[in-house]
Amino acid sequence: MSKLNPRQREAVHYIGGPLLxxxxxxxxxxxxxxxxxxxxxxxxxxxxxHIAAVTFTNKAAREMKERVGQLLQGRDSRGLTxxxxxxxxxxxxxxxxRTLGFKPGFSIFDDQDSKxxxxxxxxxxxxxxxxxxxVQHQISTWKNDMIEPEQALAVxxxxxxxxxxxxxxxxxxxxxxxxxVDFDDLILVPVRLFGSHPEVLERWQGRIRYLLVDExxxxxxxxxxxxxxxxxxxxxxxxxxxxxxxxxxxxxxxxENLAQLQQDFPSLKVVKLEQNxxxxxxxxxxxxxxxxxxxxxxxxxxxxxxxxxxPLRVLHTxxxxxxxxxxxxxxxxxxxxxxxxxxDFAVLYRGNHQSRMLEMKLQSYQVPYKIxxxxxxxxxxxxxxxxxxxxxLVNRDDDNAFLRIINLPRREIGPTTLQKLGEYASARQxxxxxxxxxxxxxxxxxxxxxxxxxxxxxxxxxxxxxxxxGDPIAAIRELIDEIGYEEWIRQxxxxxxxxxxxxxxxxxLVDSLRATLERLQEDNPEAGIExxxxxxxxxxxxxxxxxxxxxxxxxxMTLHASxxxxxxxxxxxxMEEELLPxxxxxxxxxxxxxxxxxxxxxxxxxxxLTMTLAKKRRQFGEEVECAPSRFLDELPAEDxxxxxxxxxxxxxxxxxxxxxxSGLRGLLDDL
DNA sequence: TGACGCTGAGTTTTT
DNA sequence: CTCAGCGTCA
Numbered sequence: 225m226s227k228l229n230p231r232q233r234e235a236v237h238y239i240g241g242p243l244l245x246x247x248x249x250x251x252x253x254x255x256x257x258x259x260x261x262x263x264x265x266x267x268x269x270x271x272x273x274h275i276a277a278v279t280f281t282n283k284a285a286r287e288m289k290e291r292v293g294q295l296l297q298g299r300d301s302r303g304l305t306x307x308x309x310x311x312x313x314x315x316x317x318x319x320x321x322r323t324l325g326f327k328p329g330f331s332i333f334d335d336q337d338s339k340x341x342x343x344x345x346x347x348x349x350x351x352x353x354x355x356x357x358x359v360q361h362q363i364s365t366w367k368n369d370m371i372e373p374e375q376a377l378a379v380x381x382x383x384x385x386x387x388x389x390x391x392x393x394x395x396x397x398x399x400x401x402x403x404x405v406d407f408d409d410l411i412l413v414p415v416r417l418f419g420s421h422p423e424v425l426e427r428w429q430g431r432i433r434y435l436l437v438d439e440x441x442x443x444x445x446x447x448x449x450x451x452x453x454x455x456x457x458x459x460x461x462x463x464x465x466x467x468x469x470x471x472x473x474x475x476x477x478x479x480e481n482l483a484q485l486q487q488d489f490p491s492l493k494v495v496k497l498e499q500n501x502x503x504x505x506x507x508x509x510x511x512x513x514x515x516x517x518x519x520x521x522x523x524x525x526x527x528x529x530x531x532x533x534x535p536l537r538v539l540h541t542x543x544x545x546x547x548x549x550x551x552x553x554x555x556x557x558x559x560x561x562x563x564x565x566x567x568d569f570a571v572l573y574r575g576n577h578q579s580r581m582l583e584m585k586l587q588s589y590q591v592p593y594k595i596x597x598x599x600x601x602x603x604x605x606x607x608x609x610x611x612x613x614x615x616x617l618v619n620r621d622d623d624n625a626f627l628r629i630i631n632l633p634r635r636e637i638g639p640t641t642l643q644k645l646g647e648y649a650s651a652r653q654x655x656x657x658x659x660x661x662x663x664x665x666x667x668x669x670x671x672x673x674x675x676x677x678x679x680x681x682x683x684x685x686x687x688x689x690x691x692x693x694g695d696p697i698a699a700i701r702e703l704i705d706e707i708g709y710e711e712w713i714r715q716x717x718x719x720x721x722x723x724x725x726x727x728x729x730x731x732x733l734v735d736s737l738r739a740t741l742e743r744l745q746e747d748n749p750e751a752g753i754e755x756x757x758x759x760x761x762x763x764x765x766x767x768x769x770x771x772x773x774x775x776x777x778x779x780x781m782t783l784h785a786s787x788x789x790x791x792x793x794x795x796x797x798x799m800e801e802e803l804l805p806x807x808x809x810x811x812x813x814x815x816x817x818x819x820x821x822x823x824x825x826x827x828x829x830x831x832x833l834t835m836t837l838a839k840k841r842r843q844f845g846e847e848v849e850c851a852p853s854r855f856l857d858e859l860p861a862e863d864x865x866x867x868x869x870x871x872x873x874x875x876x877x878x879x880x881x882x883x884x885x886s887g888l889r890g891l892l893d894d895l
Numbered sequence: 896t897g898a899c900g901c902t903g904a905g906t907t908t909t910t
Numbered sequence: 911c912t913c914a915g916c917g918t919c920a
Contacts, residue, residue, distance in 0.1 A: 280909070282909090308910070311910085313910095334910080335909095408910090410910075442909095472907085472908080472909085474908090475908065574906070575905095576906085576907085577912090782906090782907065783907080784906090785907090785908085808906065817907095843905095843911085846911090
């Protein structure tokens with residue numbers, strides 16, 4: 225992809241003012257962003273350190289960085305910022321922590337941490353902790369909408385919202401006390417800082433002289449504000465996005481931010497990328513006609529030069545068993561007959577639960593597959609444990625992390641001791657860690673308990689000393705040995721094999737920490753273990769592990785997870801009312817986002833697309849009749865082959881899959 | 896601490 | 911139906 229098409233070139237070369245690039249699926253938007261960065265550095269002579277590109281995921285940032293590095297080949301890319309919104313926010317908070325009143329080495333609360341904190345707070349107020357999830361979600365929504373606790377309380381409607389608003393206030397107060405921020409704060413705190421300290425904002429505006437934003441349709445209100453603040457009125461901005469691929473409104477994304485740009489910048493230039501380099505024209509035609517049913521601010525029609533390709537197929541099956549069986553046998557068949565590698569197939573679905581039956585079928589036919597999604601690296605218990613040790617190491621006020629590891633491995637410190645300690649600490653306005661050292665504690669706890677607590681604190685303290693004075697990575701390795709963590713994992717694992725895997729994860733984390741620290745020190749020799757740990761909290765190591773594992777497997781994932789990816793052969797299962805337009809979306813009348821979800825699924829396919837649906841489905845124990853998805857009626861009938869409807873009975877249809885399978889035996893014998 | 900049984904929910908998910 | 915989360919009991 226060394227040649228840019230005229231539209232792409234226009235998007236790369238236009239630097240006269242704010243630019244919106246409407247990049248259809250598969251139109252080479254990453255090329256445009258990376259080429260534009262290179263262009264800015266080489267042709268416009270903007271030093272790389274004054275350019276920032278912002279993405280949503282670590283993976284996207286990493287890929288972009290790599291591609292820019294290739295383009296600039298040794299030329300000066302030093303100081304270039306390519307990061308996620310959250311990472312950028314983290315950097316801003318770190319640099320400005322003094323102004324913000326944070327102690328250095330603050331903690332970042334992830335989803336589970338904040339849930340735990342909320343549960344605590346709700347229980348304290350005698351509220352039932354049933355609705356932690358709801359409360360957490362509401363607080364996150366408020367934060368993304370930039371609503372402060374007081375405002376929330378003022379606007380709150382009904383007892384539930386009042387409860388949420390109160391919890392919000394307490395939650396924020398406690399975060400402060402822990403010297404911690406949550407994920408939403410990583411954006412929100414910088415925005416507030418810039419709002420109240422123009423001189424700080426000016427400094428950052430001077431540093432970021434050109435800003436590029438990817439996936440702009442996914443920005444929420446606070447991210448949008450951050451972009452606008454950083455850009456100021458200079459308008460040195462390129463945003464890339466696609467309103468038709470906005471599928472995250474349910475978590476605060478505001479696709480209308482795309483249209484909003486025209487009001488913010490009357491001089492906005494719009495470039496549409498409509499040539500698709502991925503799919504056959506039949507697939508694109510289907511995508512175009514489907515999405516034409518949504519209202520649009522910017523019209524766009526994808527086209528390609530990849531030839532018309534095979535018709536799309538819609539397979540009607542008797543039930544979900546037949547549906548999954550058909551997909552599994554057909555993939556196996558095409559793999560053997562047409563020599564298509566397994567990795568060229570993807571099966572996409574709306575909800576994670578849909579993968580279960582399919583997995584069983586794939587296993588029974590011995591088709592190798594890989595599921596993306598599921599528990600991420602950082603959600604694994606052993607990684608959380610170790611991360612909490614690291615968190616306490618850099619921020620002893622992080623009571624949450626403290627509580628997780630104080631008795632792990634077992635140190636004979638039970639709930640009663642911790643409760644007493646907690647009461648003492650909160651009366652003294654001290655963190656749990658600091659409270660352990662206080663003389664007054666001897667009034668409330670037996671000497672033996674205090675001794676055990678202090679032994680723990682002392683261990684952390686001496687570890688910290690070793691980190692600062694000597695080799696921090698070596699010190700952390702020693703710590704893991706010292707606490708007998710490997711032993712503990714072995715005792716608490718179901719099998720020897722899983723224990724080994726978990727131990728490997730632990731050492732992998734330590735090694736990642738080492739690598740992160742080294743990388744940070746390249747830019748800034750002053751960087752210490754604190755920075756590396758904070759950075760690590762944000763890095764999704766899972767992705768890196770996955771990259772290494774590029775074995776030949778069928779890919780299974782949700783439609784959401786498939787965004788940005790492409791596969792030669794795509795199966796889109798569960799094309800039914802209540803499933804693809806999901807039931808909740810039908811009820812809440814948010815069909816348009818569901819349609820975009822279907823659009824995303826269709827546009828993942830390069831060569832063939834097969835959609836499947838079942839007539840009946842077991843749901844919550846009972847059999848339910850399923851209606852075909854309305855989206856099927858919105859596809860061009862002339863490009864679609866239907867199977868299992870009318871001319872072929874469901875039984876014959878099922879037999880069809882089987883027949884090919886038995887034919888495979890012969891093929892196998894030939895090999 | 897660990898095993899068992901009850902209850903209730905049951906989209907999508909990144910940072 | 912299936913699984914997580916919780917509480918109870920030995």
